[in-house]
Amino acid sequence: LVIINIVTFFVYFLDKHNAQKKLYRVSEKALITLALVGGSLGALFAMYIFRHKTKHLFFTLSVPIILFLQIVIIKIVFFS
Secondary structure, eight states: OHHHHHHHHHHHHHHHHHHHHTOOOOOHHHHHHHIIIIIHHHHHHHHHHTTOSTTOHHHHHHHHHHHHHHHHHHHHHHHO
8 A cells, every 4th residue: 555655646746747847647537546546645645745636626525535435444344
């Protein structure tokens, strides 16, 4: 989980950087997929540290919901 969150954080950074430089962008589908496969905490940190995708309602709602659901799943699997 640590590795996927670090990767996700840097992919969000790369997308923000490329957006500012008008270079090739990472698809929104790829950004959400990274959050879904365990990188939601890295995505959330990156969104607010780099101010990236914070004006998109889909991202501001879905990433925290994904993180919440992942925490619930971890709690159920490891602590019940």
